[in-house]
Structures are given as C-alpha cells and as structure tokens.
Amino acid sequence: MRSVICVHERFDAVWPFAADHWQKRWQSDCCELYRSLEPEARAPHLVPDPAAVQRLVLLGLPAASDDLAPFTSLEECFHSAHGDQPRDGLDEAQSRGVHIIPHRIDIYWGQSVAEYGLCLTLCGLRRIPQSHTAMIGSLEPWKHGPEVGKPGAKGVQYCDDSRFANGTLGGKRVRVVGAGNIGARYASWCSAMGADVAIWDPFAPDATFAAAGAKRRFHLPELVKDAEIFAPMLPLKEDTRGLIGQDLIDALPHGCLVVQVTRALICDTEALYRRVLNDELALAADVFDVEPVALDSPLLGRHNVVHTPHNAGRTKDANLAWVDDQIARFRPRP
Incomplete structure (x- = not known):
C-alpha cells in the first residue's frame, strides 16, 4: 500500500499543522509527503x-483530469481545494472506481x-482584560475600597462594572x-455552570x-427580551446575514x-x-463587521468591550481534528 500526501503551502497557511499530522497518522504505511x-x-x-500510488491526498492543489490520470492504481483520494482550482478529475476518477472522500x-x-x-463571556462579566492592562501601569486597580459615603460601588476584590452584566455566569440568563x-x-x-439557558434554532431537533x-x-x-448574555452563534449565509436586526438589538435589555x-x-452591527x-x-x-478593526475605532480599549483579532477557531487541536475526521472515512486497512 503506497500512500501519498501532496500539499501546497497555501494550504499550510490555513491549516498549518494538518499535513504533517496526516503523515504521522499514516506513518505505519510509510506515507510520503510532498510539499511545494x-x-x-x-x-x-x-x-x-504516480502509477504506483493507492491512496492520494491533495491539499491546496488542483484535481483536474490531467492531475489524476497518471495515478492509474489509485483506490482512494481526498481533495481539499483552494479557491476555484479545477476538480473535474474527481468525477472521472470516481467513474473508474476510485473512492473519493468528500470534504x-x-x-x-x-x-x-x-x-x-x-x-x-467570562472576561466580559469580570473585566479580566481591563484589569490585566490597568495593573501594568498603575496601582489604582489594587485600591478596592469605596469612597467615603458611596457604598456599593467598590469593595474588597470587587472589579466588576455594575452597569453591565457582571459577576458569575451561574444564575445569568444566557x-x-x-x-x-x-x-x-x-x-x-x-x-453546566448554572446559567439559565435558552436557544432559538428552528432546525435543531x-x-x-x-x-x-x-x-x-x-x-x-x-x-x-430578558437576555443578560446574548450569543448569536450562526454561520454567515444569505439567510443569516442581518438576522439579528435593529429591532432585536434595540430590544436587548x-x-x-x-x-x-x-x-x-x-x-445589524x-x-x-x-x-x-x-x-x-x-x-x-x-x-467584527470590518476586519482588521481600524486602530482609531472607538470600540478599541473601551471599558465595556473585550476584543480579540478573530482568533477563535484555528487551534492546533482543530487542525488535528480536521485530519482525524478525513482519515476516519478512508477504508480501514489491515
């Protein structure tokens, strides 16, 4: 069994740990990795x-007829396209019995x-980033005591902003x-942390x-209408763009x-x-609506905003999970 992975560095720019993890997973098959x-x-x-290859993985490379035709012994193939690269060779390969693993x-x-x-969510409730930044240049964050005659504003270890949802996630209406x-x-x-949670999704069972x-x-x-924490967590599609319109934004407490x-x-940003x-x-x-956020944006550095530069999804763990899912759909080998 000869297994080959071909990866272009434009794919590595999106999934930087995937190709090498794939080769490691197939190490027992003496998998070959070619990078360009x-x-x-x-x-x-x-x-x-190429005529001696049985399993082929194409990452960020075209899959036109001319690309797959030389792989005459091919049994299984996975292809992850980049942009509008040709992929018509996949249908032709399938017609000659090659098992195409869909993405x-x-x-x-x-x-x-x-x-x-x-x-x-936790950072927004407790103002953790603001406290982290403030204590670098000042001792003020350590001064927890309230002003004389103004109880209820400050106290020992209290750093929250009472004007907004604050404190524990437990008990909050999410x-x-x-x-x-x-x-x-x-x-x-x-x-699980004790919040009162409700979800809107007309398609979920x-x-x-x-x-x-x-x-x-x-x-x-x-x-x-009663949200203390509001989390819209949908992909952006034609039918979800602007789904949470001005009327709903204005209805948030x-x-x-x-x-x-x-x-x-x-x-409606x-x-x-x-x-x-x-x-x-x-x-x-x-x-954000426009990325990167302009350095003069009034959102940056505000007391009521926690912001990060679109980092959430691409952990190394996500890379490995991406590979593991593709491999699981190849036929088991003895």
Whole structure:
C-alpha cells in the first residue's frame, strides 16, 4: 500500500499543522509527503512513479483530469481545494472506481470556537482584560475600597462594572441563537455552570436542546427580551446575514453582554455598536463587521468591550481534528 500526501503551502497557511499530522497518522504505511510553494505545482510533477500510488491526498492543489490520470492504481483520494482550482478529475476518477472522500462541512473548529466564546463571556462579566492592562501601569486597580459615603460601588476584590452584566455566569440568563456545532456546545457549558439557558434554532431537533440543558424558544423577540448574555452563534449565509436586526438589538435589555465569535454580520452591527458606544450594552467579540478593526475605532480599549483579532477557531487541536475526521472515512486497512 503506497500512500501519498501532496500539499501546497497555501494550504499550510490555513491549516498549518494538518499535513504533517496526516503523515504521522499514516506513518505505519510509510506515507510520503510532498510539499511545494510553486504557484503552478501539480501532483504528477511532485510524485515519482504516480502509477504506483493507492491512496492520494491533495491539499491546496488542483484535481483536474490531467492531475489524476497518471495515478492509474489509485483506490482512494481526498481533495481539499483552494479557491476555484479545477476538480473535474474527481468525477472521472470516481467513474473508474476510485473512492473519493468528500470534504465534510467545516465542523472541526467547533470546540475551539465554543471554548473561546465561553472565555470571552467570562472576561466580559469580570473585566479580566481591563484589569490585566490597568495593573501594568498603575496601582489604582489594587485600591478596592469605596469612597467615603458611596457604598456599593467598590469593595474588597470587587472589579466588576455594575452597569453591565457582571459577576458569575451561574444564575445569568444566557440566550443563544443557533444550536449547531458551536452554539450547542456553548449553551451546554453555560448550563453546566448554572446559567439559565435558552436557544432559538428552528432546525435543531428537540434532543439538541435537552442535551444542552436549554429551553427552546420559537421566536427571536421572546429570546432577546430578558437576555443578560446574548450569543448569536450562526454561520454567515444569505439567510443569516442581518438576522439579528435593529429591532432585536434595540430590544436587548440595558446592560446585556453580547458575545460574538462566529460572524459579526449576523447582527445589524451599526445598531449593535451604537448601543455599545452609548454604554447601553457590553460587547465581547472576536469578529467584527470590518476586519482588521481600524486602530482609531472607538470600540478599541473601551471599558465595556473585550476584543480579540478573530482568533477563535484555528487551534492546533482543530487542525488535528480536521485530519482525524478525513482519515476516519478512508477504508480501514489491515
């Protein structure tokens, strides 16, 4: 059994740990790895004696007829395209009996994004990034005592902002849009930490809500009206762009913490940012309407905003999960 992986470095730029992990997983088969940075690189030019290959993995390389035709002994093939690269060779290979492994929907970063969303939620509630930054240049963060005659504003170890959702996640009303790979995970963890969780998703089965420990909401206005933490966690598609419109944003209770880790434009960001800048809402976001965020954006460095530069999904663990899922769908070998 000869197994070959061909990877272009443009693929490595997206999934930097995937190709090497794949080769390691197939190490017992003496898997060969060929890497190229040439813009016009093609698999037959990288692989010596392609006619002797039984398993082929193409990562970021074309899969046209001319690319696969030399692999005359091919039994199985996985292809991950880059941009609009040709892939017509896959149909032809399938017609001659090659088992084509389809690229499944991108589920691999669900754990990473959901964990990141949970972290942003906790950071937004407790103002952890603001405290971290403040203590670098000042001793003021250590001064917890209230001003004389003004009880209830400060106290020992108290660093929260009472104008917004703050304190523990336990007991908070968490409202989630989307019970998919990310939203369901996030909801289940919030529930496990004692939050009162409700989800809107017209497509998810009832079992998903039960597994997440969440109540089902059938109408978005009902979901948002009592939210202390609001987390829209959907992919950005034609039918989800702007789904959370101005009317829903304006219906969020004063002080609500909005958590964004999938795509910002699920929401009417103009309405969202307006309320954040007016100190009506708090924001914990890894995604924005325009990226990168301009350095003079009024969102940056605010007391009621936790921001990160679209980091949530691509952990090394997500890379390995991506590979493991593809390998699991190849035929078992003795």
